[in-house]
Amino acid sequence: MWRSEHPPGPYSREVHADDLVGLLDFLGVDRAHLAGISYGAEVGLVCALRHPDRVASLFLSSAVARPDPVLRAQIEGWIAAAVREDPALLWRLVLSTSFSAAWVEAHPDELRAGERRYTGLDFQAAAELLRAFLRYDVADRLGEVGAPTLVVAGGEDALKPPRHAEALARGIRGAELLVVPGAGHALCLERPEEFNTALLGFLAKHARGRPEEVHR
Secondary structure, three states: OOOOOOOOOOOOHHHHHHHHHHHHHHHOOOOEEEEEEOHHHHHHHHHHHHOHHHEEEEEEEOOOOOOOHHHHHHHHHHHHHHHOOOHHHHHHHHHHHHOOHHHHHHOOOHHHHHHHHHOOOOHHHHHHHHHHHHOOOOHHHHHHOOOOEEEEEEOOOOOOOHHHHHHHHHHOOOOEEEEEOOOOOOHHHHOHHHHHHHHHHHHHHHOOOOOHHHHO
16 A cells, blocks of 8 residues: 655646556557546546547546535645644544545444554655645536546535535536435445446446447
8 A cells, every 4th residue: 555656746637647548558548438536536537638539438436626615625634634744633534524424433443444554654745646636626627528427426425525526417418427325435435336336337338339448
């Protein structure tokens, strides 16, 4: 965990989208179905805007088009904890907004486990990633997305509430919207069955007639 290279910032979703296309080039993949969660979903969205010919479809989970004032305030708190290099504080801030109350109550050991994981975090790189999010804004470009899109959100997401998913689905032509009741931001961890069913069904739907795309 945390073993990717951490080059000096500043970072941006545009840089990461271009890195993703570089990876596709290296793998010899012309077009890919992009599925991402939160930051990764937003990188996929930026990739669809910058490199539309490389994106066959988009699966966007727990994402936004731009951070609103409440979300910005939450992320600024995460940045402050990262700058302080305080793994316990950062994990508590993440835990309190990334999971539903029911999930947190059902997983009391996760508080300490998360703290242990976060001790290995590159805090400077984490702060740069979070600052990149504060500069992210594609709200006025959603109409340019041409790839088939499914937007998924947890009904109890306290970090990026369903209103953000609804805005994405309204802005992207033909986009579908799925809100999973009772789930938090980390929908893939809290409700893996629903998440995987939605993802695999979406991929199967948009790879019909081109089965090789699913395997790529």
